Amino acid sequence: xxxxxxxxxxxxxxxxxxxxxxxxxxxxxxxxxxxxxxxxxxxxxxxxxxxxxxxxxxxxxxxxxxxxxxxxxxxxxxxxxxxxxxxxxxxxxxxxxxxxxxxxxxxxxxxxxxxxxxxxxxxxxxxxxxxxxxxxxxxxxxxxxxxxxxxxxxxxxxxxxxxxxxxxxxxxxxxxxxxxxxxxxxxxxxxxxxxxxxxxxxxxxxxxxxxxxxxxxxxxxxxxxxxxxxxxxxxxxxxxxxxxxxxxxxxxxxxxxxxxxxxxxxxxxxxxxxxxxxxxxxxxxxxxxxxxxxxxxxxxxxxxxxxxxxxxxxxxxxxxxxxxx
Amino acid sequence: xxxxxxxxxxxxxxxxxxxxxxxxxxxxxxxxxxxxxxxxxxxxxxxxxxxxxxxxxxxxxxxxxxxxxxxxxxxxxxxxxxxxxxxxxxxxxxxxxxxxxxxxxxxxxxxxxxxxxxxxxxxxxxxxxxxxxxxxxxxxxxxxxxxxxxxxxxxxxxxxxxxxxxxxxxxxxxxxxxxxxxxxxxxxxxxxxxxxxxxxxxxxxxxxxxxxxxxxxxxxxxxxxxxxxxxxxxxxxxxxxxxxxxxxxxxxxxxxxxxxxxxxxxxxxxxxxxxxxxxxxxxxxxxxxxxxxxxxxxxxxxxxxxxxxxxxxxxxxxxxxxxxxxxxxx
Numbered sequence: 001x002x003x004x005x006x007x008x009x010x011x012x013x014x015x016x017x018x019x020x021x022x023x024x025x026x027x028x029x030x031x032x033x034x035x036x037x038x039x040x041x042x043x044x045x046x047x048x049x050x051x052x053x054x055x056x057x058x059x060x061x062x063x064x065x066x067x068x069x070x071x072x073x074x075x076x077x078x079x080x081x082x083x084x085x086x087x088x089x090x091x092x093x094x095x096x097x098x099x100x101x102x103x104x105x106x107x108x109x110x111x112x113x114x115x116x117x118x119x120x121x122x123x124x125x126x127x128x129x130x131x132x133x134x135x136x137x138x139x140x141x142x143x144x145x146x147x148x149x150x151x152x153x154x155x156x157x158x159x160x161x162x163x164x165x166x167x168x169x170x171x172x173x174x175x176x177x178x179x180x181x182x183x184x185x186x187x188x189x190x191x192x193x194x195x196x197x198x199x200x201x202x203x204x205x206x207x208x209x210x211x212x213x214x215x216x217x218x219x220x221x222x223x224x225x226x227x228x229x230x231x232x233x234x235x236x237x238x239x240x241x242x243x244x245x246x247x248x249x250x251x252x253x254x255x256x257x258x259x260x261x262x263x264x265x266x267x268x269x270x271x272x273x274x275x276x277x278x279x280x281x282x283x284x285x286x287x288x289x290x291x292x293x294x295x296x297x298x299x300x301x302x303x304x305x306x307x308x309x310x311x312x313x314x315x316x317x318x319x320x321x322x323x324x325x
Numbered sequence: 326x327x328x329x330x331x332x333x334x335x336x337x338x339x340x341x342x343x344x345x346x347x348x349x350x351x352x353x354x355x356x357x358x359x360x361x362x363x364x365x366x367x368x369x370x371x372x373x374x375x376x377x378x379x380x381x382x383x384x385x386x387x388x389x390x391x392x393x394x395x396x397x398x399x400x401x402x403x404x405x406x407x408x409x410x411x412x413x414x415x416x417x418x419x420x421x422x423x424x425x426x427x428x429x430x431x432x433x434x435x436x437x438x439x440x441x442x443x444x445x446x447x448x449x450x451x452x453x454x455x456x457x458x459x460x461x462x463x464x465x466x467x468x469x470x471x472x473x474x475x476x477x478x479x480x481x482x483x484x485x486x487x488x489x490x491x492x493x494x495x496x497x498x499x500x501x502x503x504x505x506x507x508x509x510x511x512x513x514x515x516x517x518x519x520x521x522x523x524x525x526x527x528x529x530x531x532x533x534x535x536x537x538x539x540x541x542x543x544x545x546x547x548x549x550x551x552x553x554x555x556x557x558x559x560x561x562x563x564x565x566x567x568x569x570x571x572x573x574x575x576x577x578x579x580x581x582x583x584x585x586x587x588x589x590x591x592x593x594x595x596x597x598x599x600x601x602x603x604x605x606x607x608x609x610x611x612x613x614x615x616x617x618x619x620x621x622x623x624x625x626x627x628x629x630x631x632x633x634x635x636x637x638x639x640x641x642x643x644x645x646x647x648x649x650x651x652x653x654x655x
Contacts, residue, residue, distance in 0.1 A: 040452070041447075041450035041451075041452075041508060042450070045451075045452050046452050048508065050508065051450075091469075091508060091509045091510075092453055092469055092508070092509055094455065095455075095469070095509075099509075099511075100511065159511070159515060160510060160511020160512070160515055160516075161510060161511065161515065161516050164515050164516065164519050165515055165518075165519075167511065167512075167513075167515065169511075169512065170511065212421065212422075213421050213422070213512055213513055218490065218549070218553070219490060219549050219553075219621060221549060221553045223553075224385075224552075226384075226385075226421075226422050226424070227424065227427075228422065228423060228424055229422075260427070261426075261427050261430035261431060262424050262426040262427030262430060263426065264423075264424050264426060264427065265424050265427050293435065293442075294426055294429070294435065294441060294442040294445075295442050296426065297425065297426050297442065297445065297447055298442070299426075299447070299450065301450075302426070
């Protein structure tokens, strides 16, 4: 992997992937926007908040043409109209309860100063996981459950659905948002939430580095890390890039990268590795080969992630330069 | 398209269920013929219909013991097509990891099923429909469920024969957790755990009851399943027209007492049969194919202490009478 030949080959692969992302993936996104301005998880599927956010983030990276600006404006309008009165966003149209996609929607909208983001941040700060409330923690002392998965429930993040349990990915998305949002939009108490959430992520790290959904050990057996949760946790914790846990997890990601078998994991791992400043060779995995195999299972989020990973002007983290801890 | 409410017929009004046990020493055997011949015996109403196979795709599985084996999935697909099905889809919504394509690749489903991109449905991100729950076994009042799973004519649950560290066993009923969309509820589908796993299993199966079940027991998993357990070769496939009866039979094959599995003990009142007298056994018998599965200590009460006696006497009646203090849920 480190020979000059392989370096050259990898760089050719990277170039080919960048061309593929801009020549195939980006046009796919443009073509698949629904009439209402949103995107579904698949072409012709009904618009949902999550795929709309990923598509929007990808579209925001490209040089704007008039047509692209119209696409962006319509999709931003879709997102604004999907917000619930309490400030949150729902996972599916018609649902009256918000959930984790609130972090994604606010992340996208945080590039504009507006009240929608403030309301979303306030909702997030009000949503505490119930499983780690003082009462639940007290009750757990008397159940056998405390021995199943030894984790520190004093550390609290966010769940996929409100008032349930902390999980790695929704916690990571909320942390990313808190760093991306402007200082003025952050509600009082958000600093404490961030500290608890960071501590929760480190507490849930798998013993050898990396993260899975949030079970680092069950019945005494170490959990296996997974690429996607590891990527999001590392991105959420990127201000601590030099911490031993971050480096151990990054090394885990680099170790498994050559064996990655999917465009989703490959694209997200690339974003993460690049964000951490890794300049070494990347595996020779061609997006076109993945696409020929299963057409990314026609997934809009995966198509958007490939655009984000191989776009020439990465601006995924607008506030990266600020390095706000 | 599927008949709503058919799931909730009380057991005493149901005719006997049929469950077949077939030996298959390995995944290299002629599974298409074995499954086709067995399915034909059931005379299933699938001609001209759309069938959805719902395997258990849990995660990356280099050893091939965690997920329904692709050879079984492919054989089932081929068999239903031979039986005249218009279309046979494959769909699942992995619970712990949203990288469904990565899981499919690690399981090598594409190597067994051609044209996967046109037949596979990622149920985690399918369009959804709000379904009010009639059973109210759990605190859930409604669920969003994938339109594909709700819209097909014939739904087949295809689990792996495994023990489970929260539910005791994970078979054709628990496998239906996979139709609950991660796109709405996350990875994992934590809302189901909050509602109570055993109770949520009942609600989901009442809302979208499988019409048939095919259990991959060629190599199953014992101990700390569904992910971190130990491979266990039972060398059987279990098929049946009642998912409750299939799961009860699987338990008996695993040396466990189905009446002591919480959700099965309740499922038998409205979803299907657990009582062995109401299960017409086809193919091999249970005693000759039984392989005792280890369970984690919290589920020790599921183990059939009379198994040795039972195995020697080959008496079906003894299995429906749990030992004293067996903790059968009412």
